[in-house]
Amino acid sequence: MGPGEELLFRGVIQQILRLRLGILLGIVIASLIFALAHLGSLTGEGLILTLITYLALSVVLGASYEYSGNLVVPATVHGLFNAIQFEIIYWVATTEAPAVTTLLLLI
Template identity: 35%
Template structure:
């Protein structure tokens, strides 16, 4: 987990340096702020190459009917849980803090297009390849599916907690983000175990990010 964070942070720094001033523009932010995921992708691909086990960690096939069901219901479920969780956390004194402000992807169609492309083709697949493909795949070598999903989700949440600390979020925001990513990690992991198809959690993940903005474009 720490290696993933270090590689992600280094990738983030390099991305900001390479993009320069463009990374601060409205369009560039959606590319530069995914530096962590670029690092996750590099780490996952490097590990898979080292193990020479593409088939073990990258299971991709045509979605089944069950897979399509996960794709349809998964994002809606997670968005609904998030909407229900926020007021509950507010009641107990934990406020959601989304960290440093970013450009609004709905300000223009071109911004939204960049946001969707980065989310669907890079960010979500990178996180799912590392956390479900590699980490959950390794856990499955020594654990039953339920245990692998649970531990994988905890690692996924802890990684986001550490990122929240580094990003300067409030304590309440970090706790809330940790809870939300733990819940989503369980759903992503369960979808992967049930379908044995990495495309399913990747699509759910990307849809969860982009769906709330679709109606605003």
């Protein structure tokens, strides 16, 4: 999913916005669209925190794309982020540790 999202959000949307509005606004607006695109798959009490996390991730992905000029860089970072998310979900589901404890371990 990550590579396809990077192709769309960095390779198409961000590039169009960058050409029309500049690099900074291109990254910010593409990042807002990216975060809001994930809204439909989110539920529960952590919704706002998750959206903020996705927004921050997207800014990093957008900046890494602008800095490197290569979609492989943000696609790889995106893939690593997803892998870490799945690992946390698995760990919480298979242990007695609460999700909050897991998040604190990452900080």
